[in-house]
Amino acid sequence: MIEFKNIEINYGNFAAIRNLNLEVKEGEFFTLLGPSGCGKTTTLRSLVGFVTPTSGSIFVKGADITNVPVEKREISMVFQNYALFPTMNVYENIAFGLRVKKMTKKQIDDEVRDIADKVDLNDEQLMKKVSELSGGQQQRVAIARALVLKPSILVMDEPLSNLDASLRVQLRKELKRIQKAFGITTIYVTHDQEEALTLSDRIAVFNKGIVEQAGTPYDIYNYSATEFVCNFIGDINKLAQPVLEKINLQSAKPFDLKKAAYVRTERVHTALKDTGKDFIQLKAKVVDIEYFGLYTKYAFDIDGAVIKNIEKEDGMTIYSIGDELDLYLHSSDIMQF
């Protein structure tokens, strides 16, 4: 459906994107994830047409669109701040693209009301000024405005970043629902890994203009391809060298002491019924406790190095600072790159 081929984008001497090759399938919810300045938004804007690649080509359905002007691409975008036109009301905002297409009044009206219905905007809200809407409603207008044109591709640039936490979670679900309902190929940009993991069919993790890894959320999380990816996704422990030395004493195959080694916090266990093969046992002391309700995060001291873990709040495992206990790690959970 969408194919980035050998894309390079430079701003003067600064290389924003280096040799990007990506493929997005029809109907996929594809997320570009990475810290700010990593090139994810640049990639998105090159697809939409606001940025022209320095070299390389972008194909949509096999056609090269690299030099097609923005307004001819039929790729709809939802902006970070929604970019609703302040001088128009909700209805006019949604109808904008249809008017550009010179549809008849009747057609426009039908389309606007149809899409408004689908994104849960009522008639009263349609006539409101956009400034009178809440953040969530504004987002629905932005999505409606994009979808009403029946684009082949929908792109969204951090559409949830302007909202508060609980609304963000709620709208996340709604986004997913709408995307699935329309079955539209969607490119989604975010720096929030949780959003990326929950929403996406596939994720591309960007760093400094390069795609570090592209894959399903499961693969990205469990089989991080690079040190950057494993660090960026999830909560992780970097194992200090003395700890790694201890681990090597127990492990079947030793880890390279010269490289960094990582283990995710939830893969550090305090109690195991079955301490079977390949589990490594380390003596540790509780030094800090952070209570989150849903879970508790503990910090342990192992010979001066700190390792953290999280324990599900099941009303059972409760440690206090100073408690001494054993930690268990599975050697396959230790990642080295």
Next chain:
Amino acid sequence: MNVVDKIKGQLSSKKLIGIIIGIFLTWFIVAFLVYPNLNLLKLTFFADGRLSLEPFQKLLHSSRALKSLLHSVVLAVSLVVTVNIVGIFLVLVTDYFDIRGAKLLRLGYMTTLIYSGIVLVSGYKFIYGDHGVITNFLVQLFPSLDVTWFKGYWAVLFVMTFAVTSNHVIFLSNAIQKVDYQTIESARNMGASTFYILRRVVFPVLKPTIFAVTILLFLTGLGAVSAPIVLGGRDFQTINPMILSFGQSVTSRDMAALLAIILGVFTLLLLTVMRKIEKGGHYVSISKVKSELKKQKINNKLANAIVHAIAYLLFLIYVMPVIIIVLFSFSDSYSITTSTLSWNHFTFDNYAKLFTQASDFKPYLVSIVYSAVSAVIVVILTLVVARILHKYNHKLSTVLEYAMLIPWLLPSTLIALGLIITYDSPKLIILNNVLTGTVWILLIGYVIVQIPFTLRLLRAAFFSIDHSLEDASKNLGAGTFYTLRRVLLPIIFPSIMAVLALNFNGHLADYDLAVFLYHPLFEPLGIVIKNSSTDQVSVDAKAMVFVYSVILMIISSLTLYLVYGRKAK
């Protein structure tokens, strides 16, 4: 293939329009902003092809000219101080402090928006002049008072201080409303006093606006004509009237040009200094959740009373001339020559005359047309430029911006002179036309002098637009022009209307530029009013001045109401 061709075709047509606009702007800048002024310089100092210092020598021998120059500078500097004090006070009273009747006060303070120049000055003269209301009152208190007390530096400064607060009332009150109220609350929470908050929290936010307004103020002070002519008397004449009189005589034009150039040098100096000070002065509010400004109560009872008293005193000062002008417009010539008002001399004749005699009505038409057409042209021209500056940021656009700001450096007298001297004979750059003696030259003059102010406002308006709106529009399939028309222009529409109204009102009664450039058969209002207020004219004509003034104020008020009033509702 077909699609590709189509796209190519569109691209090239877009390019063509770009090239046409580029050529037009280059031509305009060269023909009207650069060439006439350079030509003037050349004619002044290189009259016979080599550098001549004769005008300098003449100037150095003229203590009168040097004194007038000094007066102009002194006036400009004094005005910067006094107008800022009064202007900031006005804005604090109407928008910051909780003052009773603030709305009424505001209306009073806004009177300078509806009349200016010679009309305003004669209004003040009828109050403080020889037979003025205030003078009569003072003479009863102090019989030894000289009735001509209201003249010279202090009189000019007094009148001009109140005459040129318009920019404060418009722009500064806008700026103060953008102060984040939370910063005030937090300052208070930390124990800061009212005055301390003003000084450390509010003023820094206003600083950029105050700077911008100050530049305009300085220029107004340097270019002052009406007030010094009427009130300056023998001891306080400024340079511009002298430039005017030299500029009209062919043999003395080099003197006029030299004096105007000196004014230009002062302006340049000021702009450089201002830029230096201004650097790093801009900052953006970091608050995401701004809260609206609430009016501050002055807790100290005495201070509160004093502020109220001053506010209403200023209100009186502002409103009295307007009232006087309105009253005198209903008076017969006897009352006008003797500055007395009474029921016995009440008459509608002046108005009847205006509407029955076409010749009396014509100046309005001329002035309205000139003001309106020049305002529209300048807005269109500046919109194009502002849009270019908004869209492109490279060396060429910077050059364009600076070129368009040239008129800011030059006193309008110099611009007028440049136009007259350059285009009094056929010049290739305007297709061998002659502009002197045509109706167009005044129109061109008005357009030129309005560019910098208009550009600054519209540029600011364009730059305040969120970039993503333009992206969004394109993304929804709209072309460049459609985006401009349906998305960008509606957003800056209020700014466009505001600047249209200000430009329109600003030139309705213009005298300074018109006196050089007007077509003798199409006398604008400013010229008629000025001529009617000088001697050797019948008293009837003097009565008509008041009628002219009143109608002028009504037109200006209507314009402002259409632009600002509706919004307030």
Next chain:
Amino acid sequence: MRKPLLIVLSFVLSASLLLSGCASTNQANSGEGGQAPGKTTSADAGKDGTKSLVVYSNSLSDGRGDWLKEQALANGFKLDFVEAGGGDIANRLIAEKNNPVADVVFGLSTINYENFKEQSLLEAYKPVWASEVAEGLNDKEDYYHALVKQAIVLIYNSKLFDEKTAPKDWTDLWKKAEYHGKYDAPSTFGGGTTRAVLAGILVRYQDPNGQYGISQEGWDEIRDYLKFGYHQAEGEDFYANLASGKTPFGPMWSSGIQSREEQYGVKAGVVKPEIGVPYIVEHVAIVKGSKNLDTAKQFVDWFGSAEVQGEWAKKFSSLPANEKALEAAPKDIKDLDASLKTQQIDWQFVAKNMDKWIEKIELELLP
């Protein structure tokens, strides 16, 4: 939000339509650039046979303009006046050299017409009445022809002063302390009267070695003249000040006296210096480049005729140059004329230097 837009837009639109209307009338009047030749002719001969002319003059005050407009219209000329001081009118004509707006200029003085002739601003035409004018007043090359003689005199309030107590000559004004601050001195120098007064004083100190042909003594006299006089504030009127006694002395052109005496009810005394008083001759001339040349010629023929000038003299107590018209002039003015001696002035010398004098005065001598 929409309504004001509509209103303003329609307003602006109609305004620009008006301007284009104005512009085309202008083209009709001035025949600018020949862009509208059709219109030019249509203006030349209007619907009802009236023909339009643009007339520049400084001699339109005291109702003269209104009267002339009316009379001319009755004779088929529609006149548009541009009125200003003599110097200003001259400056304007010179500035518009390449694109003249005026068809006809009258008033001013010989100084100006000499200047115009030198800069070839005038169209030569000998009006039918040329031979009726007193000898020596017309231009020998027929570029301009005399209409009215004006004596430029120093007058005083005859209620407050008499022949004995009034000054005997202009110079008394600043040389005798009793008159200091009591006479009207000019602050602007665009007017023909002011210029004639200055000429009358300065030519007494002609000196080929002095600056601009005037000795230092002469310049000192002018400095004192301006220093010890009263300068009107904007909006003041000289004769009103004369009547009120604020400045009982000041300059006046001879034909302006009578109407002011009537208006203010104060009779003016006329100072009669031994050296004589400057006489200026007001002329009429056709502006070169006029697109209404035929009409202009017809107008000049009509306006300078003994009949019209006689009426004019009766009405505005002027002293006609046309000797046939002189018979119709009021006795008062003829008597005044007879009692005055003409000051001998080399007008060509004055014409050559006047602008420089004015510049020097404005720069250095005006207090």
